[in-house]
Amino acid sequence: MIATGSGPDAGMAMVAEIDVPDDWEQSPMAGPVAFMARPRHHDGQVRPTVTVTCALEGSRPSLDHYAEVQLAGTYATFGGYLLFLELTCEPQRRLDLALAIEQMGTDLTIVQRHLLHPDGWAVVATGTVSDADWPAAAPRVLAAVRSLRVVRS
Amino acid sequence: MTSAVVVDAGIGRLVLTRRQLGALADLASGRTASPELIAGLEAGHALVDGAVHPLLRPVLRTLASIQGRGALRQWRAGVQPVAEILVGAGGVVVLPAGPDQDEPQELRWHPRPTAVARMVAELLDLPADDGLPPFDDTPRPWAELVEAATQTGGAVGLADLRWADHFGDVLTSVLVMAWRSGGGMAEVQPAEVTTGGAERSGTTVRCLRRHPLEVWTVLTTLAARLT
Numbered sequence: 320m321i322a323t324g325s326g327p328d329a330g331m332a333m334v335a336e337i338d339v340p341d342d343w344e345q346s347p348m349a350g351p352v353a354f355m356a357r358p359r360h361h362d363g364q365v366r367p368t369v370t371v372t373c374a375l376e377g378s379r380p381s382l383d384h385y386a387e388v389q390l391a392g393t394y395a396t397f398g399g400y401l402l403f404l405e406l407t408c409e410p411q412r413r414l415d416l417a418l419a420i421e422q423m424g425t426d427l428t429i430v431q432r433h434l435l436h437p438d439g440w441a442v443v444a445t446g447t448v449s450d451a452d453w454p455a456a457a458p459r460v461l462a463a464v465r466s467l468r469v470v471r472s
Numbered sequence: 473m474t475s476a477v478v479v480d481a482g483i484g485r486l487v488l489t490r491r492q493l494g495a496l497a498d499l500a501s502g503r504t505a506s507p508e509l510i511a512g513l514e515a516g517h518a519l520v521d522g523a524v525h526p527l528l529r530p531v532l533r534t535l536a537s538i539q540g541r542g543a544l545r546q547w548r549a550g551v552q553p554v555a556e557i558l559v560g561a562g563g564v565v566v567l568p569a570g571p572d573q574d575e576p577q578e579l580r581w582h583p584r585p586t587a588v589a590r591m592v593a594e595l596l597d598l599p600a601d602d603g604l605p606p607f608d609d610t611p612r613p614w615a616e617l618v619e620a621a622t623q624t625g626g627a628v629g630l631a632d633l634r635w636a637d638h639f640g641d642v643l644t645s646v647l648v649m650a651w652r653s654g655g656g657m658a659e660v661q662p663a664e665v666t667t668g669g670a671e672r673s674g675t676t677v678r679c680l681r682r683h684p685l686e687v688w689t690v691l692t693t694l695a696a697r698l699t
Contacts, residue, residue, distance in 0.1 A: 402688050403601075403684040405601070417688070421587065426584060450589050451586055451695060457689055
């Protein structure tokens with residue numbers, strides 16, 4: 320199943336999509352979230368979720384600068400412990416990261432893929448999974464996050 | 473050696489020895505402790521008017537309800553004490569300074585048992601970058617890894633995480649890791665059939681490259697194993 324959506328301004332935003340398992344559902348989202356997908360049913364306390372957001376990076380920063388700003392913002396918002404970080408320019412500018420954080424009394428694993436579009440847009444897929452569910456949920460959530468692609472901009 | 477107790481509510485810093493913690497646990501459960509220990513605990517404000525300082529109560533609650541237990545040994549230049557990780561219904565307590573009863577322990581306490589994966593990850597302080605590990609998968613003596621990790625100024629890390637799902641169980645290796653400080657890690661496994669884990673002296677081991685998230689997955693199973 321493909322989950323798809325666009326950013327807050329349909330006239331400008333890129334349209335992005337991800338591959339999700341067939342037993343997931345896509346929820347419409349208001350605001351800056353392009354779309355959200357998650358399993359229809361989940362036995363744990365926190366339903367694994369993948370959200371996709373679009374952001375305008377008008378200054379067209381370098382990948383290093385973009386990563387620096389993103390990490391600073393993430394730490395300022397969530398704190399947490401950096402588990403994984405990868406920056407690459409092939410086949411397109413991309414930042415992957417994973418964090419272990421705690422929020423609302425729950426220990427969470429956050430995985431993200433940021434794709435930087437040449438015209439200055441960034442699109443971000445964020446997977447959120449409780450640590451307790453991570454061993455079982457990781458393959459599907461990682462696959463969904465890593466399938467992020469822009470289909471129209 | 474006896475040390476001064478530190479109970480600093482302002483920054484949440486707790487420093488006690490294992491002997492002092494044991495005395496506090498005895499007092500909290502209605503038993504007695506030696507006058508010398510009590511005097512030291514009172515001087516450091518761990519005991520206030522005969523009551524355990526509020527900052528220490530959740531630590532004692534955790535220690536009174538231990539379910540799982542871990543020991544993290546790291547090989548580095550110089551002495552590197554084994555850190556003990558204790559997980560109970562009251563949360564997670566880390567005693568980082570080894571088994572000596574009189575060694576000051578910079579206590580870490582977290583209120584949720586499920587935080588154990590993150591706490592162990594922070595203790596390990598593994599690199600976040602993927603890459604080539606310091607050793608390929610060719611069988612080699614364990615001593616070669618220890619030698620690389622204990623070189624002064626070296627860039628190789630080596631750690632053994634042992635775990636027991638129940639307090640009285642024997643600790644067994646759940647993860648032996650070797651890594652470059654700049655990124656690239658491997659799980660160390662016995663290259664021959666042995667008992668007792670990869671770190672036995674004289675054992676031949678094999679280093680299998682692992683992605684940082686594969687290691688994280690192993691750590692997140694620790695809390696799940698407690699249930």
